[in-house]
Amino acid sequence: MKKSLLLFSLFILFCGNVVSAQKKFSLKLHVPSGISPERLEIFYNTGNSRVVVKPVFNNNKLTIAGEFYTKYASVSINYYSSDREVLYGNDFWVTEKPAVITFPEVAVPAKDSSAYEQQLLVSLRHPALINAGDIGRMGDDQLNNFLAAARKEVAAYGAAHAEKIEDKDSEERKMYCEKLQAVESRKIQFVTENSQLYYSLWFFLNDLVYAGQTVPEGYKGVTVDSLTSLFNRIFPDDAKNSFEGKMIRKVLKGRALEKGAPAASFSALDLGGKKISLHTYKGKYVLLVFWATWCAPCIAELPAIKEIRSTYSTDELCIISVSLDTDIPKLKKYIKDNNMNWLQIGRDENLISTYGVSGIPSVWLIDKEGKIAYKDKEESADYNKLPVLKNILKEHLTAK
Template identity: 30%
Template sequence: MKSIVCFLMILICPGFIFAQKKFKVSFIVPDSTIIKNLSFSYYDYKERSDISITPVYEKNKATISHSYNTLYAHIRAELPSGNSWPAMTIFVTEKPATVTFPEHMNAADPFCSYTLTNAKDPKEEFRVANAHTQEARKHYQQVYDSVAANWTPADSLGYKRFREALLAIDYKKLEYISDHPNDYSSFITFERYTSSLLPPDLLLERFNTVFPANFRDSEEGAGVKRYLQDRAILEGKKKAISFTTKDIDNNKIVLEEVYSKKHVLLVFWGTWCGPCIEEIPTLREIRQQCPEEHLEIISLASRSPLEKVREFIKEKQMNWKHVVNDEDIRLLYQIHGYPEVILIDTKGNIIYKYSDYPDLHLQSLKKMLASLESNQ
């Protein structure tokens, strides 16, 4: 009976198998006037981003505390200095940790010296890893400088050179990671900076064979594996992943039900994104070109106030479906830049993705839609 109850609990609450953890870190500086200029964040693997956190102040001490879902909590502190933003990263566990700065802090490099208690400093590991990619990064900069100034979307060879140089950096990172699999800093580099460009099948193979079991089998490891498996579907098989959500008017949307009847254009954007706003007239042209019975346009606004989205819809005549701040869909489709536009056919195949190749004013997309419309 107990085993059945446990099984049901896991089905209902998959996070049940991973106990919630909480970090607590205190930063002690010599001058209390400095303390409130510090900013803090921690990494959330589910959001795949750093989350800002407000500290509690006590004289010359700032204390941050929060639950975390990574193997170790990744804590980042920043202190502006002129036009630069010096920063430090530490790894901590549930043991209360302390970062103590010396009596005289270096104004130009405030994080050059400190004492840690119950915390790990990965600075040297990151420095060595960075040195391993130095030549690849130098080559990338040379390619970028030679291509970027005069590049046009018609220059597919230039884009290929640029892309290959960018990938070469990630291959060098992966090489370093494979040689240092037991360093948590390697696992972080794999998760945060390598897993979005290299082939997902290659990354899954490395994930399963390189890292130790305590990394792979952690909650964070499970998240990395899901991310790569979803990439294999989206990019390898070029298949849409269905989702269920509600639009701005509280109407239910099930993606699979929609694309089984007609083509679907997913538009990831934000009210804060200049290029996204510039793209709206083109989307209106597409709406006029393709009637709703043939093409469903679904704009998905991220990190945008609801009322601001409503204003845009009214003022810009965005007469199609809108979803606001459903960040689960952004994460599911692994959106790294805006705007992103994805076209899905009636079999669930992804037949166009803006970020695959620069498409000025969505000209290639409009040609593809015109061809599809003529065959209706």
């Protein structure tokens, strides 16, 4: 009964008519005295982009204002230790009504670092909210409780059979993948049972549809077809027609793109502000690489991309890298320091969703006719060296 009452209250609060017009929000953030701004990370999601906020406070206060297209703007606040371990992280929903998030003052002086840190974390976990919703309270906590047993089983089995799980042909690997699949099944059960809840739509987009996972080979996850069918079956019409609903369909369509299908057209600005359009390069092969400076597998793959660039003329092959970084100065420095002398696009949510990118690196080859000639899921052994891609290029292009 308690669970049903909670769901009903959430439905009343968050499941009105969903609109997708551009809206504006304003949020005042109050933090405790003595907090280190350099250890805070603040950003918000508009539905179209992720905007990083520089934590510059005036008397421990910061005003954040921006635009958003989803039903709510989601604001993320993370606090790190001195060695960049996440000590606190939470997301908040805000609307067009002026919002305030106030973290209680810490009684212990900041100079008493150990005691201050402990009390600070207590403060961060108990904010006072005006016209703001704590996503943990709005669904995350309930979902985590729903998944707790299945996740605990995965963790315990993984710890007990860590070495054998590394063997992709072992029975332990197979069993581990089945337990991972059980977690996904519980997620689907949760959103199915609570499909009238806005949180379920938000979670469906950000986890089941969008979020990438590092999982062992053999784990299939949830297929695009099954996600599409589930979305069409369980969500009400206002959710399907919302900005979030349209984004879900767009991302799933991108994820469904397969070899031989026409590539999705796009236009975007490079890091120098110049417009780049896919149709401009018809008659050439185009290598499209989604990556980030903080992505270790992307960096491991970089030598292979450089080798490809040096092997083939720009008259035959155009390389376009799309970074998911939000720190543009840092990105530009990395590109310069590593001699990445090909077209570079900064974080572009429209392009990311158009190709259904849910994990990076994500590498696509588009042929002269504008059709998909390769997706990096074709790689298996030595995937960082991209041997399958190199063989395709060798077959169709002439080395310098």
